[in-house]
Amino acid sequence: MAFFEQLTERFYERVASDEVLRPLYPDDLGPPRRRLCLFLVQFWGGPRLYEEQRGNPQLRARHMRWEIGLRERDRWLEHMVAALEASPAGPLERAQLRGHFEAVANHLVNAGDAAGQNGRRGAPSAGPGLRLRPPAAERR
Numbered sequence: 268m269a270f271f272e273q274l275t276e277r278f279y280e281r282v283a284s285d286e287v288l289r290p291l292y293p294d295d296l297g298p299p300r301r302r303l304c305l306f307l308v309q310f311w312g313g314p315r316l317y318e319e320q321r322g323n324p325q326l327r328a329r330h331m332r333w334e335i336g337l338r339e340r341d342r343w344l345e346h347m348v349a350a351l352e353a354s355p356a357g358p359l360e361r362a363q364l365r366g367h368f369e370a371v372a373n374h375l376v377n378a379g380d381a382a383g384q385n386g387r388r389g390a391p392s393a394g395p396g397l398r399l400r401p402p403a404a405e406r407r
Contacts, residue, residue, distance in 0.1 A: 268313060275303045
């Protein structure tokens with residue numbers, strides 16, 4: 268859990284001074300940092316504290332109240348990749364995490380031309396700690 272606590276701390280240090288992303292967050296960045304940390308811990312196989320406290324992640328639904336276009340996506344990725352590069356993660360872990368972050372960032376785009384391209388193709392894949400179920404129509 269310490270790894271993700273440090274990662275999200277570095278990420279939110281950058282968000283705090285970002286003119287594009289900062290307006291999307293509440294004054295106190297502590298609660299969103301904690302939620303992101305818990306989500307990442309759970310996704311990558313740690314304790315299911317996020318789900319216990321917040322329920323199903325439903326990332327896209329939870330982010331629909333904000334307009335997230337390519338500009339916001341790119342800024343979010345820039346800060347997350349910088350936080351990741353400053354971490355002690357090895358090359359394999361960095362590649363896996365970066366792939367996940369790119370997929371999630373693309374999945375959350377809901378504004379602009381890219382929003383219409385955001386179908387199943389942009390959905391995040393399951394990590395070691397998460398089992399995604401296909402939509403009901405695909406299970407039949």
